[in-house]
Amino acid sequence: MDGRTIGLDPWSQTVGWLTMQSASTNARARESQRADESVARRQRCISTELAHANVAVSVIDRPTASTATVAWCDPSSCRYGDQVWRASVARQAGTCALSGRSIGRGDAIYRPRACRPSPLNAGAMILAAVVEGVPRG
Incomplete structure (x- = not known):
């Protein structure tokens, strides 16, 4: 060395x-x-009523008895052309994004399917009775 x-x-x-x-x-x-x-x-x-006031929502399809394909267009934040929503129970009161009717805690609803990152409309709800009025495809 x-x-x-x-x-x-x-x-x-x-x-x-x-x-x-x-x-x-x-x-x-x-x-x-x-x-x-x-x-x-x-x-x-943010209050569901205020957050979704100018949103265009439509149910495109009902692939299964517990899912719906929804088109969601919010001119101020996001657009989802074929978002999958699933049947659930409301954990809090809110407003139906499709009909504008009140939703109470415990009501049958549809909500966006959980994923990462969370969609911007993750807190939105549609009453199950409104979704179930759309024929399954």
Whole structure:
């Protein structure tokens, strides 16, 4: 041994640096995604009547007895041409996005199918009686 320090080769140093940068970037991306989801949840808490006042909604199809395909067009936020909604029970009072009728907690409704990221209309509801009036395709 001649007393020289043995260090990592440049390739190993580069790979190590890139690994650390990637981990840092992924952590920041996850934090940003959590913040975005939190904002979306708060926005969905706006009164259903106000949030969906200018929305065009129509039931396109009834693929099964417990699902409906809905076209949703909100000129101020989103458009879903063939969104799948599922039968459910209202967890809170609201307004039917299709008929404008009141929805009480516990009423039979349809709501957008849960997915990630949550759709902007995730808090919307349509009374089951209104959806079930549309023939199944």
